[in-house]
Amino acid sequence: RKEVEQDPGPFNVPEGATVAFNCTYSNSASQSFFWYRQDCRKEPKLLMSVYSSGNEDGRFTAQLNRASQYISLLIRDSKLSDSATYLCVVNGAGGSYIPTFGRGTSLIVHP
């Protein structure tokens, strides 16, 4: 079983839509969780840390479900500029304190 799994997509949505991504992780001892955004041929940039209580930043909401071992990212009122690949990052997924990236979920927002 892969340590961090994401649906690669692409998710193709119109502007203004709400879209949600999930990411599952295999190691129940994983300690911290993040969503990064990566534009084509660019470096990853932190979008949000994911806390046990869930957290919201404007149109973005991240949640953690430890019992089912997944994290989620909800994007409301999608903008064209949200088009990117969203990377799930889990620390401790491999049993050590090493960040493990998912392959990413591609989002395409169209007019």
Next chain:
Amino acid sequence: EPEVTQTPSHQVTQMGQEVILRCVPISNHLYFYWYRQILGQKVEFLVSFYNNEISEKSEIFDDRFSVERPDGSNFTLKIRSTKLEDSAMYFCASSDRLAGENEQFFGPGTRLTVL
């Protein structure tokens, strides 16, 4: 806004040669990392570095790889005896805390092409 810089942006080398990829982390950061991303694949952790020594390394970081912080500002990744499969984008990152506690800031990457 402070940023991580990397040079060169693109490095082409012949198989078997040595390459050095350079990074200048954000100045007050203490933790430094190298990652690679093969085209179309996920970002993979290579190594973390703190207090002038390697903290963690992955299976990818074999004895052909080494890191160094030679002068307090640069952070370098050296790959000896390069292989075709080393071709990838290499990202440097830095943070002011351990990877699990705080944001990592990534540089723009060096695209390594091994011919």
